[in-house]
Amino acid sequence: MKRGGLGSRLLVAAWGIPHLLGLTWLGGWWTTSLIAGISLKALQEYFHLQHSLERKPLKLPGFIAGLLVVSMWMIDYASFPWVLVSIFLVISTIALLRGRSHLDVMSTLGGICYIPLLAGSFVFLREWDGNGQILNEGRSLALCVLGAVWICDTAAYAGGRLMGKHKLASSISPNKTVEGFLFGLFGAILFCLIWHWFDLIQLDVALAVGIAAGLLGQVGDLFESALKRECGVKDAGSLLPGHGGILDRFDSFLFTAPSVAMYIAVRPAFSCFVSF
Numbered sequence: 336m337k338r339g340g341l342g343s344r345l346l347v348a349a350w351g352i353p354h355l356l357g358l359t360w361l362g363g364w365w366t367t368s369l370i371a372g373i374s375l376k377a378l379q380e381y382f383h384l385q386h387s388l389e390r391k392p393l394k395l396p397g398f399i400a401g402l403l404v405v406s407m408w409m410i411d412y413a414s415f416p417w418v419l420v421s422i423f424l425v426i427s428t429i430a431l432l433r434g435r436s437h438l439d440v441m442s443t444l445g446g447i448c449y450i451p452l453l454a455g456s457f458v459f460l461r462e463w464d465g466n467g468q469i470l471n472e473g474r475s476l477a478l479c480v481l482g483a484v485w486i487c488d489t490a491a492y493a494g495g496r497l498m499g500k501h502k503l504a505s506s507i508s509p510n511k512t513v514e515g516f517l518f519g520l521f522g523a524i525l526f527c528l529i530w531h532w533f534d535l536i537q538l539d540v541a542l543a544v545g546i547a548a549g550l551l552g553q554v555g556d557l558f559e560s561a562l563k564r565e566c567g568v569k570d571a572g573s574l575l576p577g578h579g580g581i582l583d584r585f586d587s588f589l590f591t592a593p594s595v596a597m598y599i600a601v602r603p604a605f606s607c608f609v610s611f
Contacts, residue, residue, distance in 0.1 A: 381450060382394055392446060432568075483547075528542075547598070548593045555587045
């Protein structure tokens, strides 16, 4: 959990959470627009971080490509290989014509893959039909993912403050502890089991979300912390008082959503084992 004044954090939460939940509830292009907005702002922050490493990402082509990638999650995610190949060729060509280095190209493509590509998988989750087993399961799944990420973040912070003694990754994030990590993991799983108990999603999906948020979500947090440490900054941005930037707030989400999406994608192949 990021540092900041409690008042500022509560104000941001009071404004942001209803919008986030509301647009997720509506689904379709409402959710897609939400994720596109989050992705573009986070991508802007990522590109700014790259400047501190003396790289010059191609911002406008990167933003356009980011919008295309998020939209493809809604339109036809099966076409992604060709979309990504096209993006690589176009951005490489633009960079060549502008006399940019290959590091500029790779920092641009890296940002597109790290943020819009991963964040866009949330659109796939929201549109999931649950194989017709539970009404509006895509909505329940998407809300469960958001809740699991928030609960994990809160539980990890509380557990670390109360019982944290053993450093988790001191060279990346000195304040994170093994105890906090475990609190976050079990908190996320417990939240998802409660979600299942209310018959909102199936048990195997609940476990997948809980493990993804509790394990990979925290890895996503560490990944962004490593990036900021390399760039020599505390926060990726300052848009959200008390939280930092959009990338700071959604770093765990970026690793959680695609992890759950991968499980959902392969789940039909193992339907005989996950029918509980």
